[in-house]
């Protein structure tokens with residue numbers, strides 16, 4: 001005697017295998033993944049799926065087969081508009097098809113669908129033919145940037161808390177500065193790229209003419225303010241400093257590490273002034289939510 | 302004795318909330334009776350969608366409509382998902398929470414489609430059991446919608462109207478009657494849409510959906526990308542007459558026009574309802590719906606692949 005739910009289960013597993021087959025529903029019906037659930041020939045598929053007056057069983061299944069890929073490709077295009085534009089419709093669809101074979105959605109939300117796409121592009125990149133950054137690197141970086149935009153847009157943000165202002169930093173007693181740890185905003189992401197991918201992505205989002213940029217070392221701070229994703233390109237030294245701070249270093253240690261790791265000598269005569277300038281713009285961008293003073297009194301705004 | 306709409310309020314004529322309309326709604330505060338939200342777009346949001354929803358929920362009644370419950374799947378129910386639904390329901394004071402009679406995937410996967418179930422006694426038992434669990438968790442009125450579908454199963458043992466009637470009675474849940482889906486499925490599966498509307502338990506119909514679809518000649522696809530066609534209005538009039546009125550919502554999910562166009566579309570329902578009330582003896586015109594397929598012009602401008610709803614993703618806004 002058969003278990004009724006397992007009959008339903010067999011039918012569902014069969015149908016899912018058929019309609020998600022990358023070569024179409026007819027190939028899906030013939031596939032082992034479908035036949036292990038219901039072993040039916042194409043010619044006999046009416047035993048499972050009835051025909052209508054206008055369409056036969058395979059034509060009807062085809063509606064779902066078409067829709068599965070078309071829907072998910074469309075969603076991915078919505079999340080990765082610049083990657084889509086750079087690749088063109090056909091190549092982008094091809095990559096998404098390939099991606100869905102290895103990373104089909106397992107979440108109730110489409111918001112998770114694209115999470116592993118940059119990684120997929122990286123894992124399927126062609127061998128390098130030139131020294132230095134190539135076209136594949138550009139695409140991988142562009143997809144990484146766009147996924148970061150999604151995460152920052154709908155992830156945790158600081159809109160409902162009072163952020164640190166430049167004046168709050170100045171109110172830290174000078175003797176406490178060195179040991180102070182700044183708490184960075186949850187929305188803040190620091191990313192390095194070999195291409196200015198943010199410029200290309202911005203042109204596409206503004207529906208402007210966009211050309212593939214020359215490679216150039218790019219360091220970005222991406223954050224959210226007033227529910228909109230913001231990005232700020234940074235020079236190597238302030239980027240290194242901000243990164244140290246985000247990783248929890250004290251101000252003193254962060255400055256020391258950033259300066260000593262700098263590839264070019266840091267002009268210390270102007271450093272203090274530059275430091276002030278950076279912190280003014282960073283607080284303006286809402287990168288800091290509070291400060292822990294070593295004496296365990298924390299100033300959280 | 303079951304009361305009309307299971308005793309739930311008649312919210313009037315509402316519109317499905319879509320992110321392209323956020324600026325208009327926040328600025329103009331249009332006089333819409335209520336909004337229906339896609340639950341999955343807000344339940345995890347810690348950004349603008351959730352923030353906008355909170356503002357809208359302060360002004361308008363909200364109903365939650367989901368696409369991922371997968372009540373018909375043989376995979377276990379996702380309790381994390383259910384608890385998130387419940388939490389969102391409490392925070393926006395949702396009048397009820399709905400989803401579709403469908404499955405979205407099996408073996409841990411989500412196709413993000415609303416796939417039909419075989420209409421068998423076994424499926425009925427399976428679905429009824431799961432609705433009871435869902436209702437216990439949600440502790441908020443739960444309503445299921447008839448989906449549009451494109452295949453039927455050889456093993457099915459009853460018409461869809463019978464399945465959803467028995468399902469609603471046995472699980473004691475509400476129904477969301479999507480008259481466009483009834484119409485789309487009636488053409489795709491060669492059944493009489495009027496018979497369907499006449500035979501579902503009217504006092505359990507809490508809400509109604511209206512939408513546009515695409516006519517592919519040999520079949521219809523539920524694209525939610527246009528105006529409601531006359532044969533669907535005809536079914537709406539009949540449903541209105543039989544239920545005594547139900548909260549009515551227009552869905553527009555692709556090629557979405559400006560908000561006032563979408564709103565105007567649902568407001569057309571007023572005309573249909575008043576015509577209905579004025580017509581002598583309130584007689585419906587079932588013939589019109591039956592011959593409606595011919596009135597539904599084939600869309601021969603189709604250039605892109607025709608994708609049935611749902612495809613709902615809120616794209617990031619970047620400076």
Ligand SMILES: [Fe+2]
Nearest residue numbers: 446479510552
């Ligand atoms: Fe609907």
